[in-house]
Amino acid sequence: MSVIKLATKIPGFDLIAYGGLPQGRSTLLSGTSGSAKTVFGTQFLVEGIRQSGQPGVFVTFEETPEAIRANMAGFGWNIPKWEADGLWAFVDVSPRPDNQPQAITGSYDLGALLVRIENAVKRTNAKRLVMDSLGGIFTQLGATATVRYELFRIVNALKEMGVTAIITAERIEEFGPVSRSGIEEFVTDNVVILRNTLEGEKRRRTIEILKFRGAPHQKGEFPFTINAEQGIVVIPLSAIELKQKSSDVRVTSGIPELDRMCGGGFFRDSIILLSGATGTGKTLVTTQFIAGGVMAGQRSLLFAFEESRDQLFRNAWGWGIDFEKMEAEGLLKVVCEYPETASLEDHLIGIKRVIEEFRPERVAVDSLSALERVASIKSFREFAIGLTSFIKDRNVAGLFTATSSSLLGGTSITETHISTLTDSIILLRYVETYGDMRRGLTVLKMRGSMHEKDIREFTIDSKGMHIGKPFRSITGILSGQFTYRTPDEMERINQLFRSSEESGV
């Protein structure tokens, strides 16, 4: 018998769960304190009511219903209204201030709790149920064999009631046993773990489906974030389908000579990585890319994480581009933010939201490297994958810039992590020539197209970038280890290749 899934409608979760939680079963949701178990549980009921028309029951062992109603109002979840409408019921088993610790003599069962749960489920016609958290009941009655057996009985009864349940449990360590009480043996058809780890001074929330008995799901940890508008949002990285609807429509890079080097422009749905040391002209290429889009009548979106709006607009003005006018006309949108204002997961969600609202045909992010600062390498890689696949999926041309750490040659972390995700790579390099610092540009990779392999010199003036002749007398530009050759030597080498080519024919 195959397991039917119940779509939780918690953003992103159903993608990693291949449809949702196993319907009519209980799932153990385990996490350390502060890992957002209660939010997840509450949202499970909220989305059920809001999106699926499924009433829910919240059995609380720790917080009082008053506290939950108040805490969750911050997400715009109006629990009292749903209670009044008969769509939501609390079973309040939280410790009561007027109760002394339970005096116990002889054997007992949790029949009363079961009666209350059954009553609440029947009264609301609930399809979803949350028990938060098992730790609370053990605090009240002790983690005795009786309590364990009774919980087992309740979980079985839930199955008979046909509700899909989430039962939360506390863990002590992020990577230790599934739960503190060892209760998982009883409930564990299905286990989901929430983590809130500290990596390189950054908090990172992840969710992992440890097991769904008899049902498939994505493996491993997925980042998630919590925001005031949506609650929990899971970022389903590898669950994003890699369906490359490759297009052979070309769009301009905004620089005619660069278009020629690329064999006629960038592909419409391609991701372009622009890498170079600081000051090599990345912001200029970005600005021209965006302006070129606007000039061609395309909606263009620029995310700037390094420069302020004023700076950016002034720079553009200096190259003869009027961003202000373009924005007023509605084809351009510029979003400036400091990377430190949010976590990377939140940035990703923010970027996605702006893209969905503005519906651009091209997007530039200047720079991706600035975002490295606010995250661990792992988070950064996930961010890059999430962003590129999102952009690709929408048939949008994306230009990302990456700052390499050394002035001459070298690669950036950004490059290391996203170069395989990109369709094109353009390198900007400083070139030292007999006491001069000049700039060079080359198209390193251009998926699905011929492109020029030269390293060409470029200059910048009040009209922007001008791409000139290839550097013929210098080698080692990419590595930063320059060697210079005299015209004699070059002639001799050219001769050599020519004669071997001729002899080969």
Added chain:
Amino acid sequence: MEKYLLKLYITGQTARSQRAISNLRRICEEDLEGNYELEIIDLLEHPQLAEEQHILATPTVIRELPLPIRRIIGDLSDADKVLRGLDLHTRCRDAPPAGEALPPANSLHPPQA
């Protein structure tokens, strides 16, 4: 002395329920000498009472009067524990044997002379 009002909550007529009923009746008869009222409530018939009284486990005895309210859960097999847990004072039994720890709430309400 004020009469005790005791309510015993059970779920169904199970062996445990029966045991709790007979244990509590015996304690009441032997130790309270008629100075009590006892109600037995089956939560299967009155589920909303479980919600109102915040009952978690059964059997549960709630001493509603005199205030403050006292609770004890279990099949009430240990008469001494029941008397202490519900803070019931009898003529023939004294305070709990020395050396045994009292439940904290009881110590706030020492037996009246």
